[in-house]
Amino acid sequence: xxxxxxxxxxxxxxxxxxxxxxxxxxxxxxxxxxxxxxxxxxxxxxxxxxxxxxxxxxxxxxxxxxxxxxxxxxxxxxxxxxxxxxxxxxxxxxxxxxxxxxxxxxxxxxxxxxxxxxxxxxxxxxxxxxxxxxxxxxxxxxxxxxxxxxxxxxxxxxxxxxxxxxxxxxxxxxxxxxxxxxxxxxxxxxxxxxxxxxxxxxxxxxxxxxxxxxxxxxxxxxxxxxxxxxxxxxxxxxxxxxxxxxxxxxxxxxxxxxxxxxxxxxxxxxxxxxxxxxx
Amino acid sequence: xxxxxxxxxxxxxxxxxxxxxxxxxxxxxxxxxxxxxxxxxxxxxxxxxxxxxxxxxxxxxxxxxxxxxxxxxxxxxxxxxxxxxxxxxxxxxxxxxxxxxxxxxxxxxxxxxxxxxxxxxxxxxxxxxxxxxxxxxxxxxxxxxxxxxxxxxxxxxxxxxxxxxxxxxxxxxxxxxxxxxxxxxxxxxxxxxxxxxxxxxxxxxxxxxxxxxxxxxxxxxxxxxxxxxxxxxxxxxxxxxxxxxxxxxxxxxxxxxxxxxxxxxxxxxxxxxxxxxxxxx
Ligand SMILES: [Zn+2]
Numbered sequence: 037x038x039x040x041x042x043x044x045x046x047x048x049x050x051x052x053x054x055x056x057x058x059x060x061x062x063x064x065x066x067x068x069x070x071x072x073x074x075x076x077x078x079x080x081x082x083x084x085x086x087x088x089x090x091x092x093x094x095x096x097x098x099x100x101x102x103x104x105x106x107x108x109x110x111x112x113x114x115x116x117x118x119x120x121x122x123x124x125x126x127x128x129x130x131x132x133x134x135x136x137x138x139x140x141x142x143x144x145x146x147x148x149x150x151x152x153x154x155x156x157x158x159x160x161x162x163x164x165x166x167x168x169x170x171x172x173x174x175x176x177x178x179x180x181x182x183x184x185x186x187x188x189x190x191x192x193x194x195x196x197x198x199x200x201x202x203x204x205x206x207x208x209x210x211x212x213x214x215x216x217x218x219x220x221x222x223x224x225x226x227x228x229x230x231x232x233x234x235x236x237x238x239x240x241x242x243x244x245x246x247x248x249x250x251x252x253x254x255x256x257x258x259x260x261x262x263x264x265x266x267x268x269x270x271x272x273x274x275x276x277x278x279x280x281x282x283x284x285x286x287x288x289x290x291x292x293x294x295x296x297x298x299x300x301x302x303x304x305x306x307x308x309x310x311x312x313x314x315x
Numbered sequence: 316x317x318x319x320x321x322x323x324x325x326x327x328x329x330x331x332x333x334x335x336x337x338x339x340x341x342x343x344x345x346x347x348x349x350x351x352x353x354x355x356x357x358x359x360x361x362x363x364x365x366x367x368x369x370x371x372x373x374x375x376x377x378x379x380x381x382x383x384x385x386x387x388x389x390x391x392x393x394x395x396x397x398x399x400x401x402x403x404x405x406x407x408x409x410x411x412x413x414x415x416x417x418x419x420x421x422x423x424x425x426x427x428x429x430x431x432x433x434x435x436x437x438x439x440x441x442x443x444x445x446x447x448x449x450x451x452x453x454x455x456x457x458x459x460x461x462x463x464x465x466x467x468x469x470x471x472x473x474x475x476x477x478x479x480x481x482x483x484x485x486x487x488x489x490x491x492x493x494x495x496x497x498x499x500x501x502x503x504x505x506x507x508x509x510x511x512x513x514x515x516x517x518x519x520x521x522x523x524x525x526x527x528x529x530x531x532x533x534x535x536x537x538x539x540x541x542x543x544x545x546x547x548x549x550x551x552x553x554x555x556x557x558x559x560x561x562x563x564x565x566x567x568x569x570x571x572x573x574x575x576x577x578x579x580x581x582x583x584x585x586x587x588x589x590x591x592x593x594x595x596x
Contacts, residue, residue, distance in 0.1 A: 169561060177518075204485060220481075232475075245394060247390055
């Protein structure tokens, strides 16, 4: 392929269009957000608040719930739907307090021996001055560490956008499910295009080059399962999406709790994930 | 693939050294003798991984680990140039299979595991090969009870490896668990720049975190923040000193003091000297 014909190794406009369509569905304004799916897939959700260090970032929601009678700890990225709520939730982009809130939830889960379910839907960590001043990178790093030390079963579901380190902060689970039109990426297609082509407008090309469709995550062993969405996508039918997701959460959680669970196995999974090197 | 042995690469073959900060020009020998800290303005210029090891390790003590470990182009990635071509050019230019050098060494007589990022190799970015070599160095240090010293100079993720690059953050943190389990110290040294996925994973998790003066450190780069938020950036934003003032970095250390400071730290942490090891053997 010539440099004049970039397009991510698949090198055609169809690939760019397909990858971009995937991104657009994952970001559809009518797509169910975390709390919409918590309501449809879990029972008796009770929200908890705060990182216990002075902050309560509304871009991250934590709480307690049950599934098939099993008590759970829940952590979720939360986007807002109305103008006001979008501001309050900061478009699902957390500050350090959001990651520390997630850490608090992992600590609580370990103490009470509760399995954790996470819902991932974030463009990434918030790129702002205040976030940097308060240690955004440190907060994310510590959250990665907390996940790999969590002594209870842990299930993650990518339900929409899974952008960069901000998504990774609640992704390092024993089983990772990805909704059919969700994606996980090292950077947003816009940011990747700005870096690779010095032109954020070439986001479609970047999306194709990054191969960020959900199906690839399964092939690469990063996801364990792709959960189908209703015909037309999750945004057309929230209840239908919940009906497809809930039994998969139940089955995976049962499997994890019954299998006999060991956080060392989780660390081993992320240590060997890319499968390129023998031990 | 032929890889030059450690110490084989000079910082540059040009006769003069030009400071990127004050633009002053100095004889290379003078700059090298000052550890590539500008003799005019004290700016700490970026140095290669080989030069870093030469500066920190006791003479002749460095023995490379995993020197043949190289990755590949998993995604068939092409941006303005095929990724395989970028990799090949960087390998030839930097004399490394990827953006990190690792091995055993002693510092002021105390054995350590030592890793150093090479910013000249695709911005010191986190590829699968970099993540793997880093993880192996961490684990081997733990197994050999060597304090682990890592000098990071990295722009963060390597876009051309997509989500595999992202997952190196998880891999490095998973490896660090071995150090915690074995109670072996991790000294993280942040050099210019330490950004994105590198500071948001292993580099922020040192038991002790040191940084070189005026290094740029942060999760999101200043340019992206300005474009995304139109915020006014405070003076000294994202420098070592900025983070030190906010409790995120233990000490800002001049490169010319780094060996001495490391030696003192290793002594206080109870790391044995090579001499102790011989006596006990
Ligand atoms: Zn200068």
